[in-house]
Amino acid sequence: MRRRRVLAIVTITALAMLGVVPAAAAEDGSNPAIVRQGHQWHLRDSLSGGPATTFFYYGRLGDTQHSLCDWNGDGTQTPGVVRMTNDRPQWLLRNSNSGGPADHSFVYGRENDRAVCGDWNGDGQQTPGVVRLQDDGTYVWHLRYELRGGAADLTFxxxxxxYDGEFPPAWPVVGDWNGDGYDSVGVVQGHPDGEMQWQLRNATDAGEPDLDFVYYDRAVWGDHMEGHSPIVGDWNGDGRDGPGVIRGVDGANPQWLLRDEPSAGSADHVFRYGRHIDITRSWR
Ligand SMILES: [Ca+2]
Ligand SMILES: [Ca+2]
Ligand SMILES: [Ca+2]
Ligand SMILES: [Ca+2]
Incomplete structure (x- = not known):
């Protein structure tokens, strides 16, 4: 991934020397993806509504967690699912955006953990992590550098x-907020008044958030027909991840409200993609 980024910078520099200004560096940026009914993957290659540009089946009905990460470091994010097997989370990862068997299969984490994935050590390969909610409401992150089970390489x-209870929700998120090639952690906290507060840290250890802002303040919790959830991606392809909100109202096609900067402000990219209750993800 980093090698591709360097190449892109060299190309842009060469174009700039020729007096050509590239329209946007979004070619290498994140794009929308949805998972329908837990196993139908619809990937789109631009920040716009329309039909999927890549479609395949992967996983089974009943698989609990769905990821798109770069498991082999070739620059393309591909699917992973978690399947509860004998009460243990089995990770089933595939290296291409197509149906077929898992390329990697291992058990990692516990039931009720939240599955995440990221490049924790900056080598270009994204690997698993789990986020475990403690009784006191604190999140503990257990991150792994390899695609296999075993003890966490980082725990913090x-x-x-x-807030207690299901609403307002709080979501762990992962991204490379500062563009240094390392993914790190964050939490998006919903507030009763509809604010979504992003608290993001640039390191994979305990400490204060490096970034703390509200992105989107008109969310509604608890109504099945009105869904709001955060999403992360490098929408403009500059190497830094930014925030987004998926907004569904009255069961209509969800609206994607994506922002390039990890800060408060308005959306830079707005479109509708997917259907009500689809799982929403980003990929590149
Ligand atoms: Ca890959
Ligand atoms: Ca890595
Ligand atoms: Ca980073
Ligand atoms: Ca970006």
Missing amino acids: EFGQRQ
Whole structure:
């Protein structure tokens, strides 16, 4: 991934020397993806509504967690699912955006953990992590450098679920907020008044958030027909991840409200993609 980024910078520099200004560096950026009914993957290659540009079946009905990460470091994010097998989370990862068997299969984490994935050590390969909610509302992150089970390589506390109960929700998120090639952690906390507060840290250890802002303040919790959830991606392809909100109202096609900068402000990219209750993801 980093090699591709360097090549892109060299190309842009060469174009600039010729007096050509590239329209946007979004070619290498993140794009929308949805998972329908837990096993139908619809990937789109631009920040716009329309039909899927890549479609395949992967996983089974009943698989609980769905990821798109770069498991082999070739620059393309591909699917992973978690399947509960004998009460243990089995990770089933595939290296291409197509149906077929898993290329990697291992058990990692516990039931009720939240599955995440990221490049924790900056080698270009994204690997698993789990986020475990403690009784006191603190999140403990257990991150792994390899695609196999075993002890976590990094374990630390970051983030706090501020309100008891299911609503307002709090979501662990992962991204490369500062563009240094390392993914790190964050929590998006919903507030009763509809604010979504992003608290992001640039390191994979305990500490204060490096970034703390509200992105989107008109969310509604608890109504099945009105869904709001955060999403992360490098929408403009500059190497840094930014925030987004998926907004569904009245069961209509969800609206994607994506922002390039990890800060408060308005959306830079707005479109509708997917259907009500589809799982929403980003990929590149
Ligand atoms: Ca890959
Ligand atoms: Ca890595
Ligand atoms: Ca980073
Ligand atoms: Ca970006």
